[in-house]
Amino acid sequence: MSSAIPPRAVDLLIVGAGFGGLCMLHRARQRGLSALVLESAASVGGTWYHNRYPGARVDIQSMEYSFSFSEELQQEWRWTERYAAQPELLRYANHVADRFGLRDGIRLNARVTGAAFDEAANRWCVETESDGAWSARFLVMASGPLSAPNVPAFKGLESFAGPVYHTAQWPHEPVDFTGLRVGVVGTGSSGVQAIPLIAQQARELTVFQRTAAYAVPAHNGPLDAAFEARIKADYAGFRERNRRMPAGFGSELPPNPMSALEATPDEREAAFEARWRIGGFSFLGTYRDIMLDERANALAAEFVRGKIRQIVRDPETARLLSPSQTIGCKRLCVDTGYYAAYNRPNVHLVDVSRHPIDAITPAGLTTNGRSYEFDALVLATGFDAMTGTLLRLDLRGRKGLRIQDKWRAGPLNYLGLMIEGFPNLFNVAGPGSTSAFTNVIVSIEHHVDWIADCIAYLDTHGRATIEATAPAEAAWVAHVTDVASRTVYLTCNSWYLGANIPGKPRMFMPLLGFPPYADQCAEVARHGYEGFVLA
Numbered sequence: 313m314s315s316a317i318p319p320r321a322v323d324l325l326i327v328g329a330g331f332g333g334l335c336m337l338h339r340a341r342q343r344g345l346s347a348l349v350l351e352s353a354a355s356v357g358g359t360w361y362h363n364r365y366p367g368a369r370v371d372i373q374s375m376e377y378s379f380s381f382s383e384e385l386q387q388e389w390r391w392t393e394r395y396a397a398q399p400e401l402l403r404y405a406n407h408v409a410d411r412f413g414l415r416d417g418i419r420l421n422a423r424v425t426g427a428a429f430d431e432a433a434n435r436w437c438v439e440t441e442s443d444g445a446w447s448a449r450f451l452v453m454a455s456g457p458l459s460a461p462n463v464p465a466f467k468g469l470e471s472f473a474g475p476v477y478h479t480a481q482w483p484h485e486p487v488d489f490t491g492l493r494v495g496v497v498g499t500g501s502s503g504v505q506a507i508p509l510i511a512q513q514a515r516e517l518t519v520f521q522r523t524a525a526y527a528v529p530a531h532n533g534p535l536d537a538a539f540e541a542r543i544k545a546d547y548a549g550f551r552e553r554n555r556r557m558p559a560g561f562g563s564e565l566p567p568n569p570m571s572a573l574e575a576t577p578d579e580r581e582a583a584f585e586a587r588w589r590i591g592g593f594s595f596l597g598t599y600r601d602i603m604l605d606e607r608a609n610a611l612a613a614e615f616v617r618g619k620i621r622q623i624v625r626d627p628e629t630a631r632l633l634s635p636s637q638t639i640g641c642k643r644l645c646v647d648t649g650y651y652a653a654y655n656r657p658n659v660h661l662v663d664v665s666r667h668p669i670d671a672i673t674p675a676g677l678t679t680n681g682r683s684y685e686f687d688a689l690v691l692a693t694g695f696d697a698m699t700g701t702l703l704r705l706d707l708r709g710r711k712g713l714r715i716q717d718k719w720r721a722g723p724l725n726y727l728g729l730m731i732e733g734f735p736n737l738f739n740v741a742g743p744g745s746t747s748a749f750t751n752v753i754v755s756i757e758h759h760v761d762w763i764a765d766c767i768a769y770l771d772t773h774g775r776a777t778i779e780a781t782a783p784a785e786a787a788w789v790a791h792v793t794d795v796a797s798r799t800v801y802l803t804c805n806s807w808y809l810g811a812n813i814p815g816k817p818r819m820f821m822p823l824l825g826f827p828p829y830a831d832q833c834a835e836v837a838r839h840g841y842e843g844f845v846l847a
């Protein structure tokens with residue numbers, strides 16, 4: 313790599329100023345390290361900076377989806393809604409940056425293009441598009457597991473005459489669909505949130521659905537003041553109880569320890585109905601075995617299909633909207649008026665499951681021998697999840713090893729934190745970690761603490777580098793798949809498996825179960841970083 317500007321040096325370079333990067337920068341400074349964040353965007357916030365599509369909001373409750381590292385922060389911040397919307401989450405990220413004086417440690421508009429490990433100096437040299445080169449002992453990739461947008465290679469996409477919007481690259485100025493015909497491709501979490509709101513504005517909305525989505529109601533609303541006061545009276549205790557939950561959240565309504573298969577049909581109906589009324593992810597905890605046993609799962613799935621038939625008036629539309637895959641296998645969607653949107657006369661559903669979209673044309677698109685016309689196209693087509701951000705970089709470890717070669721068969725890693733051949737490079741919330749299966753902020757704080765402790769250990773033991781070993785990596789990847797194979801998560805084509813991107817190697821990437829994972833990471837550290845080489 314070359315650069316006109318000589319590299320500027322810090323202890324720690326962090327890529328990304330989303331929640332992961334902000335948290336890492338704060339922790340690094342507390343530990344007395346010189347640290348710098350390189351962020352491609354014009355401001356902080358990561359996911360919540362980019363995903364500005366109508367209806368974008370978090371689907372973990374606001375009181376949980378926030379940092380726990382500062383009692384003052386969690387006491388003073390007031391959420392307005394049960395599930396915060398994107399503008400409020402972005403304000404929160406900005407508040408954190410200001411409150412902890414982080415802005416002078418963040419280089420904005422500094423897109424990282426690559427990084428190479430200099431074995432002689434034991435340092436990473438990081439290149440940016442227009443901000444020169446930087447050098448650091450440690451490189452922390454906090455670039456996000458869901459931040460590389462997936463734009464399918466539709467034939468003729470560039471020929472479309474109107475605007476094309478990707479939900480993850482939404483414009484900053486308001487987009488007004490009033491009076492327009494809009495086409496939406498994609499019915500995952502982003503599409504499910506955007507469709508009801510676009511439907512209210514657009515003259516006609518045509519949704520192109522490849523896989524029908526299971527969505528449970530959010531029942532969003534103003535944050536209950538009594539609930540807020542109760543949580544704030546012992547916020548630390550609430551955080552601790554959540555950290556002991558499998559997904560790092562939901563301690564207020566834990567999974568029911570009963571099996572769905574042991575309940576009578578009437579009991580099941582009542583139990584599903586009760587959780588449906590509460591809303592959100594807790595629906596999958598109606599019984600302990602919904603995600604473990606396909607028979608239990610089928611009962612939950614059929615309950616949701618029944619709801620779809622009740623909500624959607626046209627039986628054929630209801631049939632098309634009814635998913636057939638295991639519920640929760642693709643990430644469950646949390647909605648506000650999604651299925652009901654299809655009762656509007658201006659909303660049309662086109663099934664592209666058996667006949668894919670052939671081409672985008674100047675006037676719309678063609679599929680199954682038919683043409684559909686619209687003025688604006690929305691791609692709610694998701695992400696090259698977990699690996700996309702790193703694989704789009706020119707990232708080179710020891711002996712020039714390219715990440716694209718290292719990960720040719722899938723994202724090898726140890727503890728979801730480090731990669732053999734890439735010493736002193738840490739991945740926050742990446743593949744092999746629990747990030748995607750948790751309240752990601754819980755996973756981020758855990759990773760940030762582990763990384764800070766690891767660096768402190770190296771320094772007190774006079775070691776320059778830490779690197780995962782190949783056997784530890786192989787065992788870890790097998791462990792992640794083994795855990796998933798005891799559940800229903802391998803029964804569908806999800807982004808967890810890399811199955812949403814043509815040609816991407818199939819490897820189950822996220823790890824289930826936050827508490828055992830946190831214990832394993834702690835255990836490895838306690839034993840002097842077993843499975844790593846320290847030099």
Ligand code: NAP
Nearest residue numbers: 369370371464498499500501502503522523643692693694
């Ligand atoms: P996604 O879940 O991957 O959904 C993408 C959608 O686009 C799917 O319906 C997919 O169909 C469809 N699609 C992709 N390529 C297509 C093609 N060539 N032709 C037709 N359809 C195509 O992406 P997402 O909705 O952006 O969500 C991704 C993840 O981000 C979520 O699972 C969640 O973890 C996170 N997220 C969270 C929130 C929240 O917290 N509220 C909101 C949005 C997103 P197939 O299913 O058939 O592949």
